[in-house]
Amino acid sequence: MYEILSVRELAPKIKLFEVHAPEIAEKARPGQFIMVIINEKGERVPLTIAEYDAGKGTIAFAFNEVGKTTKQLGTLKEGDRVWNITGPLGNPSEIRNFGRVLCVAGGVMIAPMLLQIKALHETGNTVVAVVGARIKELLFFKEEIKALSHKFYVATDDGSEGYKSLEFLKDVLAEEKFDRCVAMGPVPMLKTVSEFTKPFGIPTVVTLMPVMVDGMGMCGVCRVSVGGKMKFGCVDGPEFDGHLVDYEELIKRQRMFLPEERLSSLLWELGGCGCGRK
Numbered sequence: 001m002y003e004i005l006s007v008r009e010l011a012p013k014i015k016l017f018e019v020h021a022p023e024i025a026e027k028a029r030p031g032q033f034i035m036v037i038i039n040e041k042g043e044r045v046p047l048t049i050a051e052y053d054a055g056k057g058t059i060a061f062a063f064n065e066v067g068k069t070t071k072q073l074g075t076l077k078e079g080d081r082v083w084n085i086t087g088p089l090g091n092p093s094e095i096r097n098f099g100r101v102l103c104v105a106g107g108v109m110i111a112p113m114l115l116q117i118k119a120l121h122e123t124g125n126t127v128v129a130v131v132g133a134r135i136k137e138l139l140f141f142k143e144e145i146k147a148l149s150h151k152f153y154v155a156t157d158d159g160s161e162g163y164k165s166l167e168f169l170k171d172v173l174a175e176e177k178f179d180r181c182v183a184m185g186p187v188p189m190l191k192t193v194s195e196f197t198k199p200f201g202i203p204t205v206v207t208l209m210p211v212m213v214d215g216m217g218m219c220g221v222c223r224v225s226v227g228g229k230m231k232f233g234c235v236d237g238p239e240f241d242g243h244l245v246d247y248e249e250l251i252k253r254q255r256m257f258l259p260e261e262r263l264s265s266l267l268w269e270l271g272g273c274g275c276g277r278k
Helices: 022-027 068-073 107-122 142-147 169-175 187-200 247-254 258-269
Strands: 002-011 014-020 033-037 045-053 058-064 084-089 100-106 126-133 151-156 180-184 204-207 223-226 229-232 239-241
Touching: 014 107, 022 045, 022 058, 022 084, 033 058, 045 068, 045 084, 045 107, 058 068, 058 107, 068 258, 100 107, 100 169, 100 187, 107 126, 107 142, 107 180, 126 142, 142 151, 169 187, 180 187, 187 204, 187 247, 223 239, 223 247
Parallel strands: 100 126, 100 180, 126 151, 180 204
Antiparallel strands: 002 014, 014 058, 033 045, 033 084, 045 058, 204 239, 223 229
16 A cells, blocks of 8 residues: 655646655656556556655656546545555666757646656756646646756647647757757657657657556557557557657557546446446
8 A cells, every 4th residue: 555645736637646655766767657556446557757756765646637547546635545556667768968858748747757857957968848738727847847947838739828839849940959859748749749850850759658457568458569560668668769659550549448438437427336336
């Protein structure tokens, strides 16, 4: 059992949990993820590590309350306990002095991007950061990221804050030289960023979180096509070369279970269990 030490609402339906997990905190690195199980009958949910402190024995992770399990997770409070957390999983990010790094984050993945930017900043990189969301109310960690960045941009899908969409990045890329790009967020955003950076030959690393079951390479559910080869998002990733990912296939695989996910969420909200009994 893992005790929840603090709960912070970053934006509507986006929460950050800090939990006591000393063994994970000791080994965690930027870019890795955990598998969270709420209770004995709960499903395994992959969540990217947003912070860790080996001295305190704590880790933090952010999640968006969109499905049955994440909505259920969102009902927990400080002092409650999560049944199981497995990690750290996946390969850590490559952190070294690349030079000038463009960091683009969207949605809930702004949280783990802050951890990535901290590490890149500490190793002497010049960071240019972009944070984006559908609407301005879903933006968070703006001041924290801005403080670690040489330049800082905001974009929203509806133009309610900052630039409208990521189209402005084309001008930024044409005017400035970058040695690396790191992107975290929804798959369509990753696809767009990769398409923008490819003509300029900028090495681009994207974090993929496909549908997962075990998170340790045994089930094969998290298959992704990278450079024409089949990879597992959990053990080969979660970071991949953004210019080699088959995004269309990934999007189709992510949508395969949408009807079941929506039904499960609805039944839980109505107080049912999906088995015909209350």
